Amino acid sequence: MRTTNQRLLGLLCLLLIGLLASGAQAQQTPVDRALQSGVPVDSVLDNNNLIQVFTLQAAAGQTLTIAASNAIGAPLALVVTDQAGDILAQVADSDVTGDVVLEAGELPIGGLYYITVFKSAGVGSVGTLQFTLTATLSGEGVAVAAAPTESPTDAPAQVPSTPIVTAAPTLAATAAVFPAPATPTPQVPPTEIAAAGSTAQTPGQVVTIGGIQVALAWNTTDDLDLEIRDPVGGSLYWTTPNVNSGGTLGPNVNQVCEITTDTPSESASWPPGGVPTGSYEVIVYYEAACDGDNPVTFTVSPIVNGVALAPIQDTLLPGQIYVSSFVINNDGSAQTGAFGGLVDGQLLPASAAELILNAQPLTVGSEITGFLDRNQIYQSYAFDAAANDVLTVSMNAISGSLDTFLILLDSAGNIVSSNDDRQQGNTDSLLDTVLLPNAGTYTLVATRYAKGFGGTEGGYTLNIGTAATALPDQFSNLERGSLEIRLLWDTNADLQLLVRDPAGEAIFDDNRQSRSGGQLLADGNVNCRPLTAPAAFSYIAWPQNIPPRLGPYEVEVWYQNECADPNPVRFTLAIFFNGQEVFSDAPLPPLPDQRYLTSFTLEADGTARSSDAGFITGINSLDWATEREAGNFTVLVPPNQQVAGSITPDNKFDVYVFEAQAGDVLQTLAMRATSGNLDTTLYFVGPSGALLDENDDIIPGTDTNSAITSIPLLETGQYTVVATHFGALYGGTTGTYTLTFDLLAAQG
Known part of the structure; x- marks a missing residue:
């Protein structure tokens, strides 16, 4: 078996052969590779010259200093080896000045030395990098017979991967230098506070x-x-x-x-x-x-x-x-x-029993600093809380590549709340205004994305505090339910909470109880009722002795009225099933009349599955164009065609297309639910991609089927129909439907 050194020698030789083969064309001015002490040499690194190798004749006992610089501030790496290929010293630039100095120290033997120049990390995007290299020898040393200058193909027998750890910045250009030690080189002291069982280290090069x-x-x-x-x-x-x-x-x-x-x-x-x-x-x-x-x-x-x-x-x-x-x-x-x-967001990094057993005490209102890596993928913390306490917990990465993940467990080890990314594009984690259902000891688990499968590492800070918004005292007197939907906000605005059950019946302030058992037990600031507590809240629940129906549920928060309070409305929506959190979100403040929508499904095995959530933006939330381009559509052919389809939690919309001529008339386009609690919606798109029409309800409040009729068509080309449900991506109603289509051809 070839050794690593032999493999490296082969790689270096290949690079040097390429260097010789292309050097005459790649560089207009030939480079003298035999360095003279104190004499600068200009050279270049580019796609044809990935490395540059120079030679230097020296005497034993002389001290060698090498300096490299470039005008654009790109970091460089330098390696010095002797004739046997043993590495003497190396350096990787760690700033953006473009200057790097390698103090190679006293040379152990006389003879020929090789100096290799690389681009350092982060310079791959620089196509051509011009640099100046100067090697300086000091001291007389022990004279040796001059050896002939060797060509670059007689490069060192090896340029092994020796560790480089970046030193702390100084006023001068900073670099990490390692002479060839007989014992392992110590690492730079950790800059983070390590969690138990882990050693925080700054990534080196x-x-x-x-x-x-x-x-x-x-x-x-x-x-x-x-x-x-x-x-x-x-x-x-x-x-x-x-x-x-x-x-x-x-x-x-x-x-x-x-x-x-x-x-x-x-x-x-x-x-x-x-x-x-x-x-x-x-x-x-x-x-x-x-x-x-x-x-x-x-x-x-x-x-x-x-x-x-x-x-x-x-x-x-x-x-x-x-x-x-x-x-x-x-x-x-x-x-x-x-x-x-x-990836499974509900997967714990260890058993619940182990997480609880290993938890360190944590005081609400404190900040903790820790470190996670492949040897320590989580740290758990324990704290006590009362029923209906509202907490906010943040976990922020402070070094390395760490992609944080937070999990909150109750005393029985059930997941109360969890969060991966606090918002799109920000991989820190936030549990915002979490309502704690019971008194007892809770366990907070600080881990990373994908837990044991993941590969991100680094330091973090963990902050836990009481939320600025607290629940009113009367909330604690409300009946706990088998299924609970809780809405909490902090202004005088009137937010309407509505839940639509699997039978399609809606529970809200105009229909406070459903036939399935759901009840509106608190209605917030309905009709601009003045806020008399630290927070407003609405609460819909199914009694504990009445199991809720299985199937899909839809939850809507509607910003009905500002009620003369111009402050931004920050609300938290949480859904619990049998005491375990199904869903929790604290979105950005809505605008007046905006509707926030989400859904969840109660399964036959006793579990609950949440779905997408967000403010309704219509067809813009659906990736219908991608589906159409992928060929996932049904072609409609007049006259009077009728097709069947279904909307499910895993199929939020269907795409249909038809060809038409300018002057044709879309006579009939109708979507009618045939089962389930489906609340249909239709979108009609022209050949240029413009939305031509849409319809939610044929008769608002009475007929929730959809229809678009008598639309003159102004373009020749392919038209698109998107059949979905109310709320588009975020909707929760499901069921089968029929789509009826008829086109009246242009006369003449």
Whole structure:
């Protein structure tokens, strides 16, 4: 078996052969690779010259100092080796001045030394980098016979990956330097407070001549996406194809099923030079099924510095996300992470009993600092609370790549609330105004995205405090229910809470009790009733002795009236089933007359499944164009065609198309529910993509079916019909329907 040093030698030789083959064309001015002490040499790094190697003749006992600089402030990496290929010293620039100095110290023997120049981490996007290199020898040393100047092809026998740890910044240009030690080099002291069982370390750098390559491959036309998150917080994804550490992502293949291949692959790479040490998280998304909802088997193949790591393989269904990792150690070695699997937000990082047993005491109102990595994927904290306390907890990453995740457990180990991202684009976590259902000891779990499967690491701060908005005293006197929907806000505004049950009956202030047992027990500031407590609240519940019906429920919050209070309305909506939280959200303040909608389904196995939530924006919340482009539509053909369809929690809308000529008239387009609690909605889109018409209810408040009739068509081309339910993406009503279509051709 070849050793790592032999592999590195092979890689370096290949680079140097390429250097010699292309150097005459790539550089107009030849570079003298035999350095003279104190004499600057200008050179270049580009796509044809990934490294540059120089020689220097020196005597034993002389002291060597090497300086490199460039005008654009790009960081460089320097390596010094002797004739045997043993590394003497190296450095990776850690600032953006463009200047780096390597103090190689006293040379142990006389003879020829090699100086290799790389781009450091984060310079991959710089195509051509011009630099100046100066090697200075001081002292007389012990004279040796001059050796002939060797060509660059006689490069060091090895340029191994020796650890580089960035030192603390100083007023001068800062770099990390490591002479070749006989014992392990100590790390820079941690800057974070480590949680129990973990050692907080700042990610370092290691110099590579092979860089990093990560390839995702599968064998279907479906749309899979690759994301790599590096140890210093960079995220390579199709929306962010370049990161500061130097990584780049190749083309997004089979994107939205438009142009497909049945032998797809996507790749990420870091160029030769300095790369961060630590954990690299690998995420594979099954974004879209382009040819039926079939499982897809994939392979991720990481290569670090020319060494292939163990491949990562698994199978995904549409919509699923797989997470694993690979690790680059401080000595340059690397390995695939020990675990990988599907993302499950309800999966705990350990058993509930273990999380509760290991919890550290926490005082409400305090701030905790901790650190999570592959050896410590969670830290749990315990605190006492009274029934109906309202708490706000935040977990913010302060170093590394950490993508936080918060979980709150009750004394029995049930999940009361959880949060991954506090908002889109912000991977910190927030439990905002969480209502605690019972008195007792609660456990707060600070962990990371994908828990044990994840690969992000770093420090965090955890803050827990009482919410500014507290529940009125009379709330504690209300009857607890088997199913509870709670709405809490802090102004005089009139917010209407409405719940539609699986039979389609709505519970709200005009219908306070349903035949299924649901009751409106508190109605907030209805009709602008003045606020007499610290907060307004509305509450709909099913009594504990009346099990709620199985099936889909829809919950709506409508900002009915400002009630002469111009302050922004901050509300929290929470849904509990048998004492366990199903859903909780504290969205941005709504505008007057806006409607916020979500839904959930009570399953036969006693569980509850939540769905999407947000303010109603109509057709804009539906990705209908992607479905149409992927061929997921039904063609309508006049006259008087009738088709059947269904809306479910997993199928929020159907797409239909038809061809028409300018002057034709859309005579009839009608959507009628035939089962379930479906509240239909129709959208009609022209060939240019403009929304031509829409309809929710034929007769508002009376007939919740939908119809669009007698619409003159002004364009020739393909028209689109989107059949969905009230609320579009966020709606919760389901059932079967019939769609009736008729087109009147233009006369003449």
